[in-house]
Amino acid sequence: MKKLPIGIQTFSEIITENYLYVDKTKEITELLQGGKYLFLSRPRRFGKSLLISTLSEIFSGNQELFQGLYIYDKIDWQSYPVIIIDFNKISYTNDEVFKTSLLSFLDEIATTYDIVLSKSFIKDKFGELIEKISKKTQKKVVVLIDEYDKPIVEHIDDIEKATKNREIMRDFFGILKSSDPFLRFVFLTGVSKFSRVSIFSELNNVRDITFSRQFATLCGYTQKELETYFESYIHNLGSVLEIKKPVLLTKIKTWYNGYSWNAKDTLYNPFSILNLFMDQRFSNYWFATGTPTFLMKLIKNTELDTIQFENKKVPETIFDGYNLENLNVFALLFQTGYLTITDIDSEDLFIEYTLNYPNLEVKQAFTTYLFTAFTNNRLDEIQPATKKLRIFLQNDDIEGFINLIRALFAKIPYNLHIKKEAYYHSLFYMVAVLMGVEIDLEILTDKGRIDGVLEFDNKIYLIEFKYAEKGTKMDSLTNKAIAQIKDKNYGERFLNDLRQRVYLGVGILGKEIGYQIEKV
Numbered sequence: 001m002k003k004l005p006i007g008i009q010t011f012s013e014i015i016t017e018n019y020l021y022v023d024k025t026k027e028i029t030e031l032l033q034g035g036k037y038l039f040l041s042r043p044r045r046f047g048k049s050l051l052i053s054t055l056s057e058i059f060s061g062n063q064e065l066f067q068g069l070y071i072y073d074k075i076d077w078q079s080y081p082v083i084i085i086d087f088n089k090i091s092y093t094n095d096e097v098f099k100t101s102l103l104s105f106l107d108e109i110a111t112t113y114d115i116v117l118s119k120s121f122i123k124d125k126f127g128e129l130i131e132k133i134s135k136k137t138q139k140k141v142v143v144l145i146d147e148y149d150k151p152i153v154e155h156i157d158d159i160e161k162a163t164k165n166r167e168i169m170r171d172f173f174g175i176l177k178s179s180d181p182f183l184r185f186v187f188l189t190g191v192s193k194f195s196r197v198s199i200f201s202e203l204n205n206v207r208d209i210t211f212s213r214q215f216a217t218l219c220g221y222t223q224k225e226l227e228t229y230f231e232s233y234i235h236n237l238g239s240v241l242e243i244k245k246p247v248l249l250t251k252i253k254t255w256y257n258g259y260s261w262n263a264k265d266t267l268y269n270p271f272s273i274l275n276l277f278m279d280q281r282f283s284n285y286w287f288a289t290g291t292p293t294f295l296m297k298l299i300k301n302t303e304l305d306t307i308q309f310e311n312k313k314v315p316e317t318i319f320d321g322y323n324l325e326n327l328n329v330f331a332l333l334f335q336t337g338y339l340t341i342t343d344i345d346s347e348d349l350f351i352e353y354t355l356n357y358p359n360l361e362v363k364q365a366f367t368t369y370l371f372t373a374f375t376n377n378r379l380d381e382i383q384p385a386t387k388k389l390r391i392f393l394q395n396d397d398i399e400g401f402i403n404l405i406r407a408l409f410a411k412i413p414y415n416l417h418i419k420k421e422a423y424y425h426s427l428f429y430m431v432a433v434l435m436g437v438e439i440d441l442e443i444l445t446d447k448g449r450i451d452g453v454l455e456f457d458n459k460i461y462l463i464e465f466k467y468a469e470k471g472t473k474m475d476s477l478t479n480k481a482i483a484q485i486k487d488k489n490y491g492e493r494f495l496n497d498l499r500q501r502v503y504l505g506v507g508i509l510g511k512e513i514g515y516q517i518e519k520v
Contacts, residue, residue: 001232006274009049011057015065022229022270025071027218028054032075034209037176037186040218041193041210043259043337045271045286047219048189049086052146055187056082059142080184081133082142083109092151095164102172113137122168127175130182140184143176149190156327157294177205192335193319213262220259220267226252233277240280255282258358259337263344269337272361287365292338296373298329306370306426309339309357316351330355338366367433374427376411386434393437394456398504402515405431409513424508425465428452459500462490467508474507478516481505491520 005019014021028051031038042048057065061079066072091101099122106125110117115132119125134141151165176186186206193210209215227234227249238248256276259267275285299306318331333339334355343354357363372379385408392401409427429452437454454461464481482505485491491501501520506513 004233004274004278006271006278009053011050011053012062012065014050020229021069022221022225023069024051024054024218025066025069027215028058029071029074030214031209031218032058032185034212034214035207036183037206039188039190039206039208039210040215041190041208041335042219043269043335044191045269045289046259046337047270049088049146051219052084052086052144052187052189055142055144056084059185080139080142081113081137082144083130083133084144084146086146087150088147090151092154092165094161095168098151098165098168102168123171123175126172127179130175130179134182141182142184143186145186145188147190148173148188149192153191157297192332211261213264216260216262216265217267219270221270221273222265222267223253223257226268226273230273230277237277237280251282252276255360256286259340260358261341263341263354284361284365286337287361292336292366292369295329295332295336295338296369298327298332299370300373302329303423304329305422306367306374307422307429309333309355309366312339312355313345314353314355316353338362363433364436367430371427371430371434374412374430375408377408382434386431386436389431390435390437393435393454393461398515398517402506402513406513409511412511424467425452428463428465428506456499459502460494460497461502461504462494463504463506464490465506465508469510472509474509474512474514475516477507477509478505478514481507482516482518 002018002020005014005021008014008019011021013019024047040048040051058071058075059080059082061077063072063077085105090098090105092098102122103125106122106129107117110129110132113133113136115129115136117125117128117132119128130141130143148169151169152162155161155165176183188206193208209218221229234245234248234252237243238245241248243251252273256268256272257266259269269286271289272285276282279285312330314330318328319334330339334341338357339355340358341353342356345352345354357366368379368382371377371382377385385404389401389404392398392404405428408431432452432454437456452461452463452465454463462485464485466477466481468477482503485503485505491503494501503518503520505516507515
């Protein structure tokens with residue numbers, strides 16, 4: 001068994017130190033024929049840096065490293081000077097620090113080629129570096145840029161800093177177009193696309209392959225790759241957890257598969273898979289590497305109904321048509337990996353995408369953080385509470401269930417309360433997700449709409465939420481909820497289901513919560 005390359009993003013080290021490498025060189029071979037200026041957006045921890053390192057070795061002509069891989073005898077191996085600009089290695093706490101660090105970084109690259117740069121400004125110095133390297137080596141230069149948007153993304157909650165850094169980057173990247181005679185290949189990666197239009201306004205010949213079907217599996221692991229390259233690890237994990245292979249594969253898929261950029265090929269995040277096999281237990285590995293604090297703040301400020309994060313239909317334009325001054329929550333959630341594409345409708349004049357959580361890892365972890373943001377409950381309190389809630393429902397203890405809900409909601413600060421039914425609807429939805437209960441919200445029937453369906457092995461809860469701020473009584477509110485379930489005959493679609501049906505009418509009167517149940 002080869003070693004698991006957790007945290008290792010250097011291709012040569014993976015190959016020479018006997019780490020496991022999932023061969024992506026077939027896609028890379030096609031990538032080399034895909035254009036001279038290419039851009040790829042993928043979430044964090046998705047293999048972008050390893051891709052940059054691999055491209056560097058290819059353009060450096062190090063064919064021996066690729067023995068046994070697809071690309072080994074598929075290209076004409078030649079050596080080119082390679083400039084790698086990794087924005088993880090550049091400081092950008094403010095615009096002045098960013099300029100100084102970037103200038104210093106260019107000088108360091110020049111030193112490796114024994115070149116002295118005379119220009120003072122960033123744009124001029126970058127152009128001078130490319131031209132002098134090309135003339136000295138008598139070859140065209142390859143420029144590989146990793147995490148191009150880091151100086152912006154890291155300051156996304158500070159528009160002033162982000163905007164100043166954006167202007168520096170626009171000036172910096174602008175030189176690439178005029179340096180074209182000295183360039184062999186330019187490849188850029190990043191997490192988000194929101195700064196692409198403004199930053200690359202001068203470099204308008206970049207091909208964006210983010211949604212390209214041809215390169216949909218360039219980063220991440222496919223199901224076939226998982227089962228092929230990790231066969232021994234899957235066997236060992238099954239032995240440790242005492243789970244048969246088919247069941248284990250289904251569980252791994254539920255937890256970690258689901259990322260897609262074409263609604264056809266689904267992928268695993270490499271970081272989660274590598275850590276799963278290393279630790280031999282299921283956990284929120286990818287999510288834990290970055291807390292989406294800014295996203296939580298943005299979602300709260302826009303008063304979004306969190307139910308919208310599933311089966312959300314968006315136009316193609318949201319991925320390119322926004323900027324720092326006008327952030328779109330759903331585009332950000334997609335670019336950063338919290339939502340993914342599950343369907344593409346291209347039948348009409350305009351392309352429409354359907355977004356959903358990619359997998360259980362992201363859905364549960366993201367919902368946990370959402371619930372803390374909406375209710376002010378601590379993270380360490382939520383999991384034990386939701387476990388109790390599940391037990392209450394399984395044991396038909398509705399009073400215990402509602403009392404615990406009241407306790408959780410009681411921690412909502414007064415200024416966070418949003419006087420809308422959808423707000424409380426969202427809270428109940430989040431609770432259900434965290435309980436691990438199957439929930440299907442706003443199901444359309446031929447008679448009306450079911451607010452929520454909670455399914456257990458032996459029973460089905462049909463739920464209707466009713467909210468009122470004042471001017472009514474709790475009994476009236478819960479009666480109205482039960483009546484709607486009956487009048488609309490929501491249970492009809494479950495007539496052939498042998499599980500017991502429980503009607504649960506939940507009334508929310510200000511901050512007071514009441515309920516009424518009927519069993520069928």
